[in-house]
Amino acid sequence: MDIQGRVAVITGGASGIGLASARALAGAGARLVLGDVEEAALGRAVDELAHEGASVVGEVLDVAREEDLVALRETALRHFGGAHLVMANAGVGGGPVIGTPTPVWDWVMGVNVDGVVNALGAFLPLLLDQDEGHVVATASLAGLGGVPGMGPYVASKFAVVGIMESLFYELALRGSRVGASVLCPGFVRTRIHESTRNLPRDLAGYLDDPAVRAAGELAARAVQAGIDPSEVAALVLDAVRHERFWILTHERAATRTTEQRLEWMRGGPAPRINLDGATRP
Numbered sequence: 001m002d003i004q005g006r007v008a009v010i011t012g013g014a015s016g017i018g019l020a021s022a023r024a025l026a027g028a029g030a031r032l033v034l035g036d037v038e039e040a041a042l043g044r045a046v047d048e049l050a051h052e053g054a055s056v057v058g059e060v061l062d063v064a065r066e067e068d069l070v071a072l073r074e075t076a077l078r079h080f081g082g083a084h085l086v087m088a089n090a091g092v093g094g095g096p097v098i099g100t101p102t103p104v105w106d107w108v109m110g111v112n113v114d115g116v117v118n119a120l121g122a123f124l125p126l127l128l129d130q131d132e133g134h135v136v137a138t139a140s141l142a143g144l145g146g147v148p149g150m151g152p153y154v155a156s157k158f159a160v161v162g163i164m165e166s167l168f169y170e171l172a173l174r175g176s177r178v179g180a181s182v183l184c185p186g187f188v189r190t191r192i193h194e195s196t197r198n199l200p201r202d203l204a205g206y207l208d209d210p211a212v213r214a215a216g217e218l219a220a221r222a223v224q225a226g227i228d229p230s231e232v233a234a235l236v237l238d239a240v241r242h243e244r245f246w247i248l249t250h251e252r253a254a255t256r257t258t259e260q261r262l263e264w265m266r267g268g269p270a271p272r273i274n275l276d277g278a279t280r281p
């Protein structure tokens with residue numbers, strides 16, 4: 001897809017991978033519609049991008065709410081007359097399988113899975129009608145293999161990979177010119193390890209659990225050792241331009257994880273989890 005002049009809609013656009021992708025897309029001539037739950041960060045992102053010369057509008061939303069994504073589509077249509085590239089990217093982390101209460105699972109699945117489903121529901125009919133566009137959903141290496149201490153997150157990212165693979169086949173069966181990609185990053189230097197900043201207030205007690213704190217500290221170290229979000233953004237643009245489904249920022253770790261799981265399924269040993277391996281590309 002040619003990016004010049006197209007309208008790119010990005011959820012979780014106020015920070016990290018979403019913001020870096022917005023900047024790269026604007027650099028390639030796209031107009032931007034950013035959605036995020038953090039009003040202040042979104043305001044700063046919109047100001048920065050506008051200052052750099054981008055045509056950009058921001059909307060505060062919660063991706064877990066279907067009506068918020070419908071409103072985002074209406075904003076794109078009102079401001080720019082269309083939408084072409086949709087990046088369902090907003091995401092939050094969780095804790096371990098053992099001991100994580102159901103409302104925290106619901107929060108993670110709501111943002112990470114319903115957020116993607118709601119973006120697809122709001123924008124796919126438009127893209128299919130115009131028979132032009134591309135959808136990118138942000139999953140993770142955690143969508144390709146289990147990781148201790150990240151149960152709800154892993155579950156949500158497996159779901160995103162599954163949704164996008166299924167969508168890929170559905171688009172192909174229809175002969176549609178709409179493209180689909182799934183982004184599976186390893187660790188990237190963003191604020192993802194601080195994502196409980198957006199945890200609903202009534203669930204805050206969960207953060208006192210020592211197992212949650214320990215898993216969070218491990219993830220924080222790996223995130224800080226990760227790659228720069230601009231490197232991820234460059235791969236996103238390349239995948240959109242060349243209609244590539246898999247966007248693997250840490251290709252070695254992604255293929256190794258998948259090969260080791262296959263060996264495990266065939267009766268070999270369980271893979272040894274080493275978070276360091278997911279920090280380097």
Ligand SMILES: NC(=O)c1ccc[n+]([C@@H]2O[C@H](COP(=O)([O-])OP(=O)(O)OC[C@H]3O[C@@H](n4cnc5c(N)ncnc54)[C@H](O)[C@@H]3O)[C@@H](O)[C@H]2O)c1
Pocket residue numbers: 011012013014015016017018035036037038041061062063064089090091092093111138139140141184185186187188189190191192193194195198223226
């Ligand atoms: N950073 C990593 O190491 C890494 C690795 C793999 C996958 N990812 C995925 O990348 C995506 C982007 O995360 P990031 O790393 O840039 O982290 P980030 O925390 O810097 O950015 C995430 C953005 O999503 C927004 N957000 C959170 N909940 C929301 C909601 N309910 N509605 C709307 N916006 C919401 C946040 O306010 C934030 O601006 C996520 O889906 C994350 O799971 C990140």
